[in-house]
Amino acid sequence: MKARLIHKLHVALEKRFPEKRLFLRSDTETRFIRLKPETQLVAWAGSALIVSWTIIATAVLLMDSIGAGNFRAQAQRDQATYEDRLNALSTERDVRANEAVAAQARFSSALEQISLMQSELLRSEDRRRELETGLEVVQVTLRRTMGEREAAQDQVAALEAAMSGDGETPLGYAQAGQADGTVDLLATALADTAAERDQIASDAEFALSRASEMELELRLLQERNDQIFRQLEDAFTVSVEPLDNMFRAAGMNPDDVLAQVRRGYSGSGGPLTPLQFSTRGGGEDPDAARANGILGSMDRLNLYRIAAERIPFDMPVRSGFRFTSGFGMRWGRMHNGTDFAAPIGTPIYAPADGVVTFVGWSSGYGRLVKVQHAFGIETRYAHQSRMRVEVGQRLSRGDRIGDIGNSGRSTGPHLHYEIRVGGRPVNPMIYIRAGQDVF
Template identity: 90%
Template sequence: MHKLHVALEKRFPEKRLFLRSETETRFIRLKPETQLVAWTGSAIVVSWTIIATAVLLMDSIGAGNFRAQAQRDQATYEDRLNALSQERDQRASEAVAAQQRFSSALEQISLMQSELLRSEDRRRELETGLEVVQVTLRRTMQEREAAEEQIAALEDALNGDGEVPAGFAQSGDATGTVDLLATALADTAAERDKIASDAEFALTHAAEMELELRLLQERNDQIFRQLEEAFTVSVEPLDNMFRAAGMDPDDVLSQVRRGYSGMGGPLTPLQFSTRGGQPDPDAARANDILSSMDRLNLYRIAAERIPFDMPVRSGFRFTSGYGMRWGRMHNGTDFAAPIGTPIYAPADGVVTFAGWSSGYGRLVKIQHAFGVETRYAHQSQIRVQVGQRVSRGDRIGDIGNSGRSTGPHLHYEIRVGGRPVNPMIYIRAGQDVF
């Protein structure tokens, strides 16, 4: 200890701190050990202050970076949502244009069918006329041949080479009879020539009709191809949308068809042939187009009853997805947005609950078709009532911070048969359609 005291005196010599008052003077002796303790304590305090200040500065800088990153993420999400909205509007305009093209094509098919029926009637009339002309021509040829034989027999009789045929006079009346037969023969020949001319005209007209029918068939084939391509472009994205959502398109369509069986029943196939029998290829293609039209209409009905659309459309960001969060299962997707942001129904349905529900806060439940239920929690205001029917795009409430919530957001759930599923499955499936 003495050696330590001597060593400390070299660095921290003993000092005295004098305290003078009006009546007396006192001093405090600062030993080397005391000075070492004070210096060490001061160094520790200064070091702790520097470290704490650095930590606070780093936290402040980090928080600023996080806020900037959050703002950049929000801007990115908003840009993406705007792009999706523009794409949705473009798809909607394309769907309207396709519907208009389809309506125009149906009108063309109707006109085409009428033209085909009229062409079929004209062709049958021409065939009937040709048959009459051929029968008349054969009969006229037979009568001409008989008249020529009689004229030859009379000429032989007049020349003395034969006998007068029965039924003709044996006197000078034979000459008049020959003249009469010659006149009748000339009239018959003129009628034959006229009939031949009419037959040639009918054949030419029939060839023109066949050319017109062939051109009409080519035009019909082009219309059919355009319709088939339009339906392929329209139906395939819907098939993919339902499959991406884990739903069998055929089962969905069969359920919708059963639910709308009172709207006229099955489609009646087209029949272009007026003679009965099997339908021709054009009728088969037209029936396939009608089946695709029926499938597209059923898809439209089903898509409006399944929540493929977004419940929030602008000014939001995704803050928490479906899955484990803080050791607990998070059964939905959170959309953070300012209080009062509109919440829209993503599909047609019936409101089964609208009120306060513990940790959910203000909650709305909507029952859709095919056993699908959607939930909208933490609302600031509910705009629907129990039993109310809503359509896709109807406003059902406003985003809020009610219930067990750390900030204004919408907790959105989708349940199928009572079991929660990831809402993004349906949202992503509908992004290419809505």
Template identity: 80%
Template sequence: MRSRLIQKMHRALEKRFPEKRLFLRSDTETRFIRLRSETQLLAWAGGAITLAWTIIATAILLMDTIGAGNFRAQALRDQMIYEERLNALSLERDRRADEALAAQERFSLALEQISLMQSELLTSEDRRREMETGIEVVQATLRRAMQEREAARDEAATLTAALEGDGTSIAAITGGSETGGTVDLLADALATTAAERDLIAADAQFAIEHAAEMELALRLLEEKNDAIFRQLEEAMTVSVEPLDRMFRAAGLNPDDLLAAARRGYSGTGGPLMPFQFSTRGGDNDPETERANAILGGLDRINLYRIAAERAPFDIPVRDNYRFTSGFGQRWGRMHNGTDFAAPIGTPIYAPADGVVTFAGWSSGYGRMVKIQHEFGIETRYAHQNRIRVQVGQRVSRGDRIGDIGNSGRSTGPHLHYEIRVGGRPVNPMIYIRAGQDVF
């Protein structure tokens, strides 16, 4: 049964692959190789398999090549988009830095103008006080002159009546003296009285004319003072509002910050003391109140400046850099800071005044520095290449505290920057963005 099946298969193969002979001739003899049907089938199957494998492998290689080309093109497009975003961020950073510098210059110029206006205001106020005093003196002189003029008129009237009367009356007035002597005496008295009356009248007219001039000058001075007050009040509004917005954007209470800054600078005296003008026991006049309000605004700006120096509103890296990771979840874990990628050795600057509480190696953070600032704020600077401060050292805003490196658990040279308020991490970009319009 088995042999019959084999024979049938052989006959079927012979129909498809008839037996062939391959002759090999040499100079002396001829040989042949017999190719049976089974051998031809195996050769054909092997060739078909090889051809199929070649076609499939070639197709796979072509698909991989096309796919790799697409991936490379996509990677190049992504790289171009990323570089464009980096360039845009760099331009935005430079523009913000220029705007911050311009704002700081405007703030300094405004303070200088406010100081000049304050000096002019003090000078104008002194002049106004002097003019008021002069007007009071002129008015008193005028009243005294009017009284003396009335007395002189009464005396002249009495003497005139005596001259027009008889000798008995004259004698009675003169106490029994001779009539001729009395007449001469009365004539001299009348002449003296007339001269005094004319002098008093001239003094009164002079006082009236100068009182009007002084009142006009006082009114002009008051208008000038009002214009100066308005300029100062507008300057206060323009200067205080950006600072107030900066602290509120960072989640800080401006009143608490100002109270803390005022406790640290509680001395009195100097150019920002309130005006103290004598008002004869009464309340201050409106101009004095406005002047004191402006001085209060200047004091508030000064306290804002002190508080801003002590909170980390500045950026710790000023050279060329790029943001590589922000605050929030990353790879399933919380990233408590912001990463600034830059070459090794790039300077790191303190963003605010404070005291160094840690400077050394800290596990995955590598070389790290911690700075304690006012208002319960702490900043951290990790993965440094070199630390340039010591524990207990007091630093100011803009002082160099270290260099960017690649220490600790880091995939490349960068600065890991953290801000903690009351021990709780917050997004550093809140403070950096809040300070961009001021610093």
């Protein structure tokens, strides 16, 4: 049975692959190789397999090449888009930095103007007090002069009554001489009284005209003070409102921030002591209320300045850099900070006042510095090449912390910058963007 099947298969193969002989001839002999149908089938199958494998391999390589080219082109397009975005962010950062510098200049100018206006306001108040005192003196003098004039008029009337009285008793020679002396004395007294009356009238007229002038000057001074008040109030409105917006943009309540700063600076007195313009007691007059309101705004502005110096609104890197990674998910893991790529040795600066709490090596962070600020805020500076601070050192805004490096788990020189509030990481760009509109 088996031999019969083999014979049928051999007959079928001979129809497709008839037996062939391959002759090999040399100078001395001739040899041949017989190619059986089975051998031809194996050779044909092998050749077909090799050709098929070559075609498939070529197709796979071609498809891989096409896919790699598409992926590379996509990667290049993504890189170009990312670089354009970085350039746009860098340009925006420069614009914001220029605006911050201009805002700081305007803020300094406003403070200088406020100082000058406050000095002018105090001088105006002194002048107004002097005018009030002078007006009271003139009024007292006028009242005294009027009383003296009335007394002189009564005396003149009495003398005239005495001179016009009837004398029925005969007078002797001595009495006549005495009467002549009395008449001369009365005439002199009348002349002096008339001159004094004229002088009193002239003084009274001068006092009245001076009082009118002082009232006009006092009214002009009041209008000038009102204009100064308006300018001061407008200046404080322009200066305080951006600071309010800055703290709100950082997710902080300005009133809570100011209350906490005020508890740390609870002393009173000095130039911000409430003013009292009235010297007669009683309630506070409108000018005093406005002046004290301005002093309150100055106190609020000063508290804002103290708070802003203790909150990391500034940039930790000021030299040329570019953002390489932001806050959020990255490669399936949470990235808790913002990366600033720059050459090794680029300075790192403190963005706010604080105290250094950690300096050393920390696993993937490499060389790490931690700084504790007010309001429960902590900043971290990782992958440094050199650390220039010590634990317990107090830092001010702008002090150098260290240098950018490539230590720890890092793919290139950069600063990994973190902000943590109450131990919880937050996006550092929230604070940086909030501060760009002011600083």
